[in-house]
Amino acid sequence: MTTSTERPVADVESANIARIYDYYLGGLYNFEVDRQKAERIRSMLPSVDLLARANRDWLRRTVRFLLSQGVDQFIDLGSGLPTMGNVHEVAHARNPQARVVYVDHEPSAVLHGEEILADEPLAVMIEADGRFPEQIWEHPQVRELLDLSRPVGILMGGLLVFVDDKDDPAALVAQYRDACAPGSYLAVSHLSDDLADPETKAQVGRMTDAYLVGVGQQLYVRPKDVIASWFEGMELVEPGLTLMADWRPTPGHAVDAQTPSKALGYGATARIR
Numbered sequence: 001m002t003t004s005t006e007r008p009v010a011d012v013e014s015a016n017i018a019r020i021y022d023y024y025l026g027g028l029y030n031f032e033v034d035r036q037k038a039e040r041i042r043s044m045l046p047s048v049d050l051l052a053r054a055n056r057d058w059l060r061r062t063v064r065f066l067l068s069q070g071v072d073q074f075i076d077l078g079s080g081l082p083t084m085g086n087v088h089e090v091a092h093a094r095n096p097q098a099r100v101v102y103v104d105h106e107p108s109a110v111l112h113g114e115e116i117l118a119d120e121p122l123a124v125m126i127e128a129d130g131r132f133p134e135q136i137w138e139h140p141q142v143r144e145l146l147d148l149s150r151p152v153g154i155l156m157g158g159l160l161v162f163v164d165d166k167d168d169p170a171a172l173v174a175q176y177r178d179a180c181a182p183g184s185y186l187a188v189s190h191l192s193d194d195l196a197d198p199e200t201k202a203q204v205g206r207m208t209d210a211y212l213v214g215v216g217q218q219l220y221v222r223p224k225d226v227i228a229s230w231f232e233g234m235e236l237v238e239p240g241l242t243l244m245a246d247w248r249p250t251p252g253h254a255v256d257a258q259t260p261s262k263a264l265g266y267g268a269t270a271r272i273r
């Protein structure tokens with residue numbers, strides 16, 4: 001959307017996924033329209049906010065792990081808003097020189113992101129579609145901020161949930177794998193209901209319907225073996241592909257340990273040879 005002077009402004013008339021997710025995380029970058037849709041979705045799956053928090057917690061632990069392996073540059077695909085303990089905040093706490101490119105395809109999310117990162121010389125947010133890796137590699141801000149001849153951490157927290165089978169998530173992961181310098185890492189988290197009890201499975205179905213009707217976005221729920229197959233040709237880091245909450249948990253800090261949402265998401269990180 002633009003004003004009469006063509007200066008872009010955020011679309012506050014329609015809900016968007018990045019702001020709904022921010023609301024679930026307890027953030028401030030959401031509007032009434034987002035909150036209404038978020039509550040409608042939550043009425044279908046009451047623990048959806050805990051699922052979002054567990055996903056963000058997994059992402060933070062992943063970034064800390066990658067920093068411990070010497071990774072100091074990150075591309076966060078399908079990042080949502082760069083708030084609520086997102087990648088640059090976690091990375092800069094350990095390495096103030098770390099560089100982060102956030103990528104989202106929603107113009108509103110990117111506008112908020114640019115505002116949030118205005119005073120961050122080592123973190124930027126770009127508008128691009130994560131289904132097209134060349135849009136990322138060739139983006140001027142990516143080329144300016146990152147040195148892609150060196151290892152990079154590719155983060156796909158919750159991105160592939162939005163990628164249709166016809167867009168071939170396995171091939172997409174392979175394209176990112178093949179474009180990265182050896183020693184890079186690729187991390188994926190994904191919605192799954194393999195281990196859920198029948199009532200929670202039914203709630204997940206109603207939740208995905210509510211996303212489709214409310215935000216026009218299809219969410220894909222996939223089994224563990226499908227997600228595991230995407231890591232072909234890479235070395236899975238211990239403990240492999242696990243429920244997000246079980247991936248290198250911080251003792252005493254499992255946000256969703258007691259809720260059905262614990263069974264709803266897998267996460268893994270792999271090293272690119």
Ligand SMILES: C[S@@+](CC[C@H](N)C(=O)[O-])C[C@H]1O[C@@H](n2cnc3c(N)ncnc32)[C@H](O)[C@@H]1O
Nearest residue numbers: 018056078079080104105106129130157158162
């Ligand atoms: C679940 S939210 C953010 C999750 C965040 N990465 C995390 O792990 O905490 C997923 C985001 O992916 C974005 N998204 C969905 N499809 C995308 C695509 N094809 N390219 C880029 N971003 C996409 C949505 O706009 C949304 O902001």
